[in-house]
Every structure is written in structure tokens, then in C-alpha cells.
Amino acid sequence: MVETLPVGRFQLQQQRLELKRWIPAFLSSHKTLFVLLWIAAFGSVFFWQWNIGGSGFSIFAKVGPGRPMPKMRPFAFNLTDFGGVGDGIADETAAFERAILAISKFGKRGGAQLNVPPGKWLTAPFNLTSHMTLFLAEDAEILGIQEEKRWALMPPLPSYGYGREHNGSRYGSLIHGQNLRDVVITGHNGTINGQGQSWWKKYRQKLLNHSRGPLVQIMWSSDIVISDITLRDSPFWTFHPYDCKNVTVRNVTILAPIFEAPNTDGIDPDSCEDMVIEDCYISVGDDAVAIKSGWDQYGIAYGRPSRNILIRNLIIRSMVSAGISIGSEMSGGVSNVTVENVLVWSSRRAVRIKTAAGRGGYVRDITYRNLTFDNARVGIVIKTDYNEHPDDDFDRKALPIIRDISFTEIHGHGVRVPVRIHGSKDIPIRNVTFRDISIGITYKKKHIFQCAFVEGRVIGTIFPAPCENLDRYDEEERLVKLSAAQNVTDIDYDI
DSSP states (O other), X not given: OOOOOOGGGHXXXXXXXXXXXXXXXXXXXXXXXXXXXXIIIIIIIIHHHHTTTSSSOOTTOOOSSOOOOOOOSSEEEEGGGGTOOOEEEEEOHHHHHHHHHHHGGGGGGTOEEEEEOSEEEEEOOEEOOSSEEEEEOTTEEEEXXXXXXXXXXXXXXXXXXXXXXXXXXXXXXXXXXXXXXXXXXXXXXXXXXXXXXXXXXXXXXXXXXXXXOOSEEEESOEEEEEESOEEEOOSSOSEEEESOEEEEEESOEEEOOSSSOTTOOSBOXXXXXXXXXXXXXXXXXXXXXXXXXXXXXXXXXXXXXXXXXXXXXXXXXESSSEEEEEOSSBTTOEEEEEEEXXXXXXXXXXXXXXXXXXXXXXXXXXXXXXEEEEEEEEEEEEESOOOOOSSTTSOTTOOOXXXXXXXXXXXXXXXXXXXXXXXXXXXXXXXXXXXXEEEEESOOOSOOEEEESEEEEEESOOBXXXXXXXXXXXXXXXXXXXXXXXXXXXXXXXX
């Protein structure tokens, strides 16, 4: 059973775990940054996208005999035991359903494991059960059936109103679970492939009558582990844990085309508590990670915050949106989030908080530490006018609270605008701290550290020079100069 991660134990767990310590070491050395970038990014994204239309080269090609699948539960079954074929043509939906029904009977005996052997397993959406391990062997690939009529319709999420893209029912996820406990999806880097190309095309052509579904969605559940697999080409958000507790995502690769794959977020914790995302590589067509907690009046009424979330040791890319986002759907609140040891490369934005009047809720107690930005148009973004709403009934007086945010050890190069914090008279940004910031810039114009309606402080010397809205302290945190210009606006979106 997965151990719950209270706030005070995050640091202790980090010290006790001995998992992949090489990533923070790499990120702390600028000389090795490019080695990391070329090995991970060039090797796993360029070649993958070059071959996206074919079935030739595979970056995870099998070398030598396949590894035996370990037994992680008292009982284990193979999908072939239930009629699975694995040729990429046969419909395996019934085999998955029969297997999971059988596994559901072992809950009181420690659960059971379903092994997916090497092969291509074409299936319609199916539901998981509690006390289950889904194990994908090396060269195993679960493929989502593309006909949307085979994807079950579900009610809208209660914290999103009448629907995310369309009012009414929404498509479910390829792999789904509700009210579960103790579920593991893992393997020897097998793949879950949503085959989202047809969904993206129909979405752009406005041919869909319902909101698209995620690749993997787990709802109202606890003790969930996703590890050592590849998730790719989701129709919509890739992994969407909704109102869950104690979720771990570790050593997962998430891929989608960086363009023309709308809303293919990597990991979207939504009203989740006690969650760890670590040691992952994500390159997708929207936010790599986006923390959410409901949309406007519906999220306020649902009232489930996202909190106690640790994100560390990631390499991420988002040419369309941001590496790590909070919001914009954050109406239930977001708090106690730590983001550390992260490389964001070749992205439109590196880290972003986005909200608007009508959201309500709060974003507070957010820590960013040891981040590297490599070629990002904008480094740090806080935006308070992200005016996308579920309907016209939102409360324009429901103003979000944004406060207690720190940025420490932020480095990089090739960044056009290192900082853009855009508060407003109605939604000011409070208690923001910057320390040990050194970001190489590509644009020589003044005022590239942009602020509006922000109060906070700079400790020590940072580069580029901060905006005049912030108080200045020396390295010993002694006050040097108080700002009298917190409400000054210096935002330029033309840069």
C-alpha cells in the first residue's frame, strides 16, 4: 500500500529515498545541461516525432530477450489467459474486461496483477478495480480504439459545470477508475497510446459533440501509483487524477506532438491531495503539468483544493503553453506546492500561475527551487486576467487570492522575458520572494522584469535587475530599500 505523504514528511522522504539522484546533480551544473538536453530531448522527441506517422524506428525498441515480468501481487494473470491476441487488429476490450472482473475477486487477498505481454492491444475504454496492478511488458502497447462511439459517455465533472468543451455528457478516458484504492499502473516501459490524431482533427474541425476524454483518469480514489511506463497521444489531458489522495507518478515518459495536439496536458492534478510527481520526461502540446481545482462557481461550490504536491526532477517541454502551470481552473484553491530540480527547455513559458476574476479560491504557499530555463520565451508568469469561463453566470466579485510565493535558485539562458507578474487593482499579488536568480536574456530592451500590482522582496543581487515594485534586501536579509511603487504597471506583451 502506498504511504501517505503529509506535508512535513516531504523533505524526510526525499532524504530517505535513493531514487535517481543524478537528475538534480545534472541540473545544478550548467556544463552538463546540454549533455542532458541532447540525450533526453533530442533522442526521445526528435526521433519520435520524425517517425510519428509510421511504425519503423522506436526509441524504446526491444534489445535482446524481453525481461520477465515481476510478480507484484499474490496472484498474477496474463491478458492472453482471457482471450487476448495482441496483434493490433483484434478487439481486446472483452479480454481486458474479463481479466479485471476476475482480479476484482482477489481484493481481500492482497489483490492481483494483470500482465500485458509484448504486442499491440487494441481496446475500447475499460475500468480498473481496487487492489490491482496493471503491468505493461517491454514492447507492450495498449492502443485506444479511434471510433468515438466506442468511448462511453459520462456526466460532466461536478467542479466544471455543464462541460469543459461542450455542455452535457463527456467522453470517458481510455483507462478509467472511480472510488478505487491501491491501484498501480507500471511496467518495463510499455506504452499506453491514445491514438489521439483523429480526435485532434475532429476537434479542430468542430465535428465532436462532446468534450474529449483523457487517456488515464482516476477519480475519487486513493493510493495510486503510475510508474515506469510511456503515455502518448492522448485525445485530451493525458493523466487526470480527480479528487484523489496519495498519488505518485514516477519515472513516466509522456509524449504528444508539440504542435497540432490541442489540450494534451501531461499531468493534471485536479482537487488532489498528497501527490508526488518525480523523475519524469514530458513533451506535449499543452502544459506539461497543470494543477487545477475546479472552474469558477462550480469549483467554488465543490470546494476541494489541490494541496501538498511535490514536483521534482523533471525534464519538460511545452512549445504552446507552459512547463508547469497552476490554474487557470483553481477555484477550489491550490496550496503547499513545491517545484524543484526541473529543467524546462524550448518552451513558450517555463512556470506560470494563471487565474481571473470569477475564479475565487486562492494560490498560496508555492515554492519554486532550483529551476533551469533553456530557451523559453517567458520564464516566470503570474497572470490574473485569464478570462475563460464555463458560462456567463460566474460571480465577477469572486476574486482569487495570490500570495506567499518564492523563487530561489532560478537559472537559465535564452529567455526573452525572465519575469512577468501581472497583478491588478482587484487581484494584487502579495508576498513574492526572489533569491539567487540569474537568467540569460535574448532581448536587450529595458523592463524585461515586468510587474504590475505586486508586493514582495528581492534578497541579494539578481539578474536581470528587478522591477521597482519589490523591496530590496541584502544577502543577510537586511532591508536596503522599501518600495513605494507596488502598484506601478510595467507590463509589455509585445516583447
